[in-house]
Amino acid sequence: MKNKPKIAIFDFTDCEGCEVALVSLREKLVEIATETEIVNWRLAQKKADDGPYDIVLIEGTPITQTEIDTLKFLRGQTKILVGLGSCATLAGIPGIIDKEARSGWYEKIYGKDYKPRGIDALPLSAYVLVDYSIHGCPVDKSELLRVIQELLAGKTPKNPGYSVCFECKLAGNPCRLLDKKPCLGPITAGGCGAICIKGGSPCYGCFGIRQDAQVDNLVMTLRKFSDPAKIENYFSMFLKKTPEYKKLFDNKKERNGKP
Amino acid sequence: MAKIIPEKEIPSLASELTKTHTVYAPVIKGDETVFSEINDSAEIALNYSQTPLPPKMYFLPANEELFKVVDDELQKAGGIKPFIVFLNLKDLKAVNYLDKIMQKEPADTFYLQRRSVSTLVATTESAVGSHNGSDLTLEKRNNSTYLAHSFTEKGNKILKSSLFKEAPIPEKSAQEPLPNHFDELLLDSGLLAQAVEWSRENSPSTWEALGKICLSCGICTYVCPLCFCTSTEDKTSIDGSECTRCRKWDACTLPRFAQVAGGHNFRPTQKDRYYNWFYHKFVRAYKEFGQAQCVACGRCQKYCPAGIDIEKILTRLVEDYKKAHTKKT
Amino acid sequence: MENALLPKKAKLVKIEDLSPDVKLLRVKLSNSSFPTNDSGLTFNPGQFMLLGVWGYGESPFGPSSSPYEAGFIDFGVRNVGVVTKHLHELEVGDTVTLRGPYGNGYPLNSMQGKDIVMVTGGCGIPPIASLIEYLIKNRKSFGKIYLIYGAAAPDNLLFRNSYLRWQKAIEIILTVDKPSPDWKGCTGFVNAHLGKVKVDPDNTLVAACGPGPMTAALAKTLGGMGISKRQFFVSEERRMSCGIGRCQHCTCGDTYVCLDGPVFSYDQVEGVWD
Numbered sequence: 026m027k028n029k030p031k032i033a034i035f036d037f038t039d040c041e042g043c044e045v046a047l048v049s050l051r052e053k054l055v056e057i058a059t060e061t062e063i064v065n066w067r068l069a070q071k072k073a074d075d076g077p078y079d080i081v082l083i084e085g086t087p088i089t090q091t092e093i094d095t096l097k098f099l100r101g102q103t104k105i106l107v108g109l110g111s112c113a114t115l116a117g118i119p120g121i122i123d124k125e126a127r128s129g130w131y132e133k134i135y136g137k138d139y140k141p142r143g144i145d146a147l148p149l150s151a152y153v154l155v156d157y158s159i160h161g162c163p164v165d166k167s168e169l170l171r172v173i174q175e176l177l178a179g180k181t182p183k184n185p186g187y188s189v190c191f192e193c194k195l196a197g198n199p200c201r202l203l204d205k206k207p208c209l210g211p212i213t214a215g216g217c218g219a220i221c222i223k224g225g226s227p228c229y230g231c232f233g234i235r236q237d238a239q240v241d242n243l244v245m246t247l248r249k250f251s252d253p254a255k256i257e258n259y260f261s262m263f264l265k266k267t268p269e270y271k272k273l274f275d276n277k278k279e280r281n282g283k284p
Numbered sequence: 285m286a287k288i289i290p291e292k293e294i295p296s297l298a299s300e301l302t303k304t305h306t307v308y309a310p311v312i313k314g315d316e317t318v319f320s321e322i323n324d325s326a327e328i329a330l331n332y333s334q335t336p337l338p339p340k341m342y343f344l345p346a347n348e349e350l351f352k353v354v355d356d357e358l359q360k361a362g363g364i365k366p367f368i369v370f371l372n373l374k375d376l377k378a379v380n381y382l383d384k385i386m387q388k389e390p391a392d393t394f395y396l397q398r399r400s401v402s403t404l405v406a407t408t409e410s411a412v413g414s415h416n417g418s419d420l421t422l423e424k425r426n427n428s429t430y431l432a433h434s435f436t437e438k439g440n441k442i443l444k445s446s447l448f449k450e451a452p453i454p455e456k457s458a459q460e461p462l463p464n465h466f467d468e469l470l471l472d473s474g475l476l477a478q479a480v481e482w483s484r485e486n487s488p489s490t491w492e493a494l495g496k497i498c499l500s501c502g503i504c505t506y507v508c509p510l511c512f513c514t515s516t517e518d519k520t521s522i523d524g525s526e527c528t529r530c531r532k533w534d535a536c537t538l539p540r541f542a543q544v545a546g547g548h549n550f551r552p553t554q555k556d557r558y559y560n561w562f563y564h565k566f567v568r569a570y571k572e573f574g575q576a577q578c579v580a581c582g583r584c585q586k587y588c589p590a591g592i593d594i595e596k597i598l599t600r601l602v603e604d605y606k607k608a609h610t611k612k613t
Numbered sequence: 614m615e616n617a618l619l620p621k622k623a624k625l626v627k628i629e630d631l632s633p634d635v636k637l638l639r640v641k642l643s644n645s646s647f648p649t650n651d652s653g654l655t656f657n658p659g660q661f662m663l664l665g666v667w668g669y670g671e672s673p674f675g676p677s678s679s680p681y682e683a684g685f686i687d688f689g690v691r692n693v694g695v696v697t698k699h700l701h702e703l704e705v706g707d708t709v710t711l712r713g714p715y716g717n718g719y720p721l722n723s724m725q726g727k728d729i730v731m732v733t734g735g736c737g738i739p740p741i742a743s744l745i746e747y748l749i750k751n752r753k754s755f756g757k758i759y760l761i762y763g764a765a766a767p768d769n770l771l772f773r774n775s776y777l778r779w780q781k782a783i784e785i786i787l788t789v790d791k792p793s794p795d796w797k798g799c800t801g802f803v804n805a806h807l808g809k810v811k812v813d814p815d816n817t818l819v820a821a822c823g824p825g826p827m828t829a830a831l832a833k834t835l836g837g838m839g840i841s842k843r844q845f846f847v848s849e850e851r852r853m854s855c856g857i858g859r860c861q862h863c864t865c866g867d868t869y870v871c872l873d874g875p876v877f878s879y880d881q882v883e884g885v886w887d
């Protein structure tokens with residue numbers, strides 16, 4: 026009988042919504058817990074074993090030095106490190122503003138004497154090697170299950186190679202871009218079921234930029250009905266810390282997020 | 285004498301058929317006409333021009349489980365309930381063409397299984413002559429009456445409904461729809477094939493430009509009633525006892541489409557991938573089946589989020605090709 | 614009606630390391646031998662089969678065993694993707710799935726009575742290995758036979774156990790990029806050693822399996838030797854998925870590599886945009 030893989034789940038600065046998605050797997054979570062040993066999960070259990078682990082899932086953005094150190098330590102403790110949710114994989118909502126802009130806000134809100142603990146909001150991959158990123162704000166339950174199934178089967182999971190548009194068309198949503206409303210669906214990896222568009226919201230790219238996406242081409246389409254500042258706003262929601270964002274907008278002076 | 289049915293009875297016919305079949309038909313939803321499963325008393329959009337998703341989804345589902353293996357034993361697939369699809373002539377033509385593609389040896393068992401339990405009911409305002417590939421065609425003769433043409437046993441079964449009445453063939457007064465420019469382009473598939481093939485080397489700027497517009501979102505492929513490329517992926521259950529092999533619609537405009545294990549991509553740029561979309565439809569398909577894989581339904585251009593007008597591109601390529609060849613002679 | 618996408622169940626009966634990242638997998642059907650084609654072969658050398666594992670998928674491989682062997686089929690599997698990674702983890706006795714053979718294979722009929730030059734690099738050798746077995750079995754029907762085989766280093770040369778046996782019937786030129794101190798063979802690209810081949814250019818057929826740049830270089834050198842592109846056959850690599858000419862992943866211009874190939878004469882594929 027093979028040893029059951031040891032799984033540990035940790036979280037940094039975040040809303041814990043992705044861990045709630047994990048809990049919402051319900052029967053499937055029980056199955057996972059049967060086939061594996063969940064040895065450390067602050068949110069759901071008392072058992073909190075030290076490493077080494079086989080799989081570590083990390084939710085949230087490492088913001089403080091303690092969190093960054095913990096992340097580096099955990100990397101050494103596990104065979105596979107997986108980012109859970111857009112805060113971990115893309116820096117998520119905390120990543121909307123930059124280090125410099127953030128210190129400006131600190132001063133404005135808390136005054137000059139405030140000593141912030143937060144350093145910067147960057148994805149896990151800015152500090153350690155991440156084996157797989159389960160994107161999403163929050164993560165999609167079936168995607169989460171797919172990745173866990175693949176990891177347990179010994180496969181190396183891959184992000185979906187198709188766009189949000191695939192699931193969006195199947196869901197029968199009217200295309201936002203055709204209605205001249207901004208949307209990052211065409212460059213965003215699918216797997217979310219186009220849930221935001223279904224709910225009347227645009228796609229902000231929380232599933233990450235799809236492999237070899239035509240980012241420049243999309244920006245051209247967006248410019249037909251949207252001004253550059255608005256386009257940048259859309260990209261800054263989840264993608265601010267991506268190389269694609271930097272390429273598109275970083276040559277310009279920071280406008281957004283400054284107090 | 286012929287079988288006729290009043291226009292207002294066609295929804296009743298559809299709901300009558302739901303007793304024995306699953307019935308799919310175009311219905312109006314918001315600003316769009318979409319294919320949907322019909323329950324009783326649904327209004328059917330008999331004269332639709334396009335729906336976002338084409339009827340191919342009923343024969344080649346977007347996500348389909350091909351095989352399931354439990355503890356190393358292949359599970360027998362359950363049967364599919366007989367179903368009926370109401371569709372227009374262009375969509376019918378596309379299904380007929382897909383049949384030809386899928387029947388080519390070695391045939392696609394899964395597609396053919398779905399086709400064997402399906403009945404195609406076409407509705408049209410055009411005059412209907414010989415067998416058009418449908419089981420039953422309802423031809424609009426005047427404002428209120430459709431004439432039924434049954435071509436198969438499945439069609440005859442539907443004709444048994446008491447909603448059809450015996451009557452003399454009604455005088456034709458419904459307007460015959462005129463072919464549009466796109467339809468006319470398709471009349472010469474050979475010319476289209478030559479023009480598209482010629483354009484790669486002789487109009488490279490066309491493809492360079494399109495490579496900078498195409499979002500590689502895949503929508504033109506998903507909405508096309510004739511695009512049929514798929515990818516297969518396997519899943520394993522958490523405890524490893526159950527494996528499923530699924531196939532999903534894919535799109536040749538997506539970057540991974542021609543990428544092999546190890547990473548090499550045989551179509552590395554968007555220009556290459558977008559050209560292949562045209563090449564398959566208008567060149568490869570023409571050489572394989574003698575006909576462009578297009579029925580001029582207009583979905584690809586209507587739903588392209590980047591606003592690419594495929595009809596316009598084809599028109600220009602054909603014009604340029606003709607010009608280049610008259611100069612030479 | 615037979616379901617073309619449904620694979621047969623097969624068993625792994627032998628596993629052997631061929632190199633640091635390539636394994637030989639020998640598979641057998643549970644209770645029968647493999648069917649043979651009209652020529653009495655289990656497959657034509659150069660044809661491919663889809664070897665897979667339920668739950669992990671299928672990948673195309675050109676069998677490396679003798680086409681006269683109907684009891685088992687050998688595959689040389691390099692660990693490069695999801696399927697091959699899992700194939701590498703299997704043990705003797707484990708179940709695999711198998712479909713095919715698909716495609717055309719090397720032109721055995723046109724080879725009769727000719728001098729044969731086989732050129733391959735790295736892990737392109739499996740289909741060539743099976744072609745060698747075919748040629749040796751019918752040795753009298755051919756003129757001179759050469760194999761030029763290149764790899765990164767001596768450790769990466771596959772089927773090393775067969776060379777002594779092959780050498781009794783054919784001429785073998787081995788070449789590596791990075792020789793080890795005890796290496797006695799040649800160094801450099803396969804292309805550089807074509808000059809050692811003494812054949813009648815008008816009556817020669819060349820069979821190659823390797824990446825695009827290698828075959829392009831070969832075509833050029835062969836041209837200089839008076840061997841035309843129509844005498845030069847290459848095996849094209851594409852993403853063969855369905856194996857039955859439908860899914861569109863393996864198309865190359867007008868052709869389906871899975872149906873019309875994978876072996877093409879060089880004039881058929883040279884300059885094709887795709």
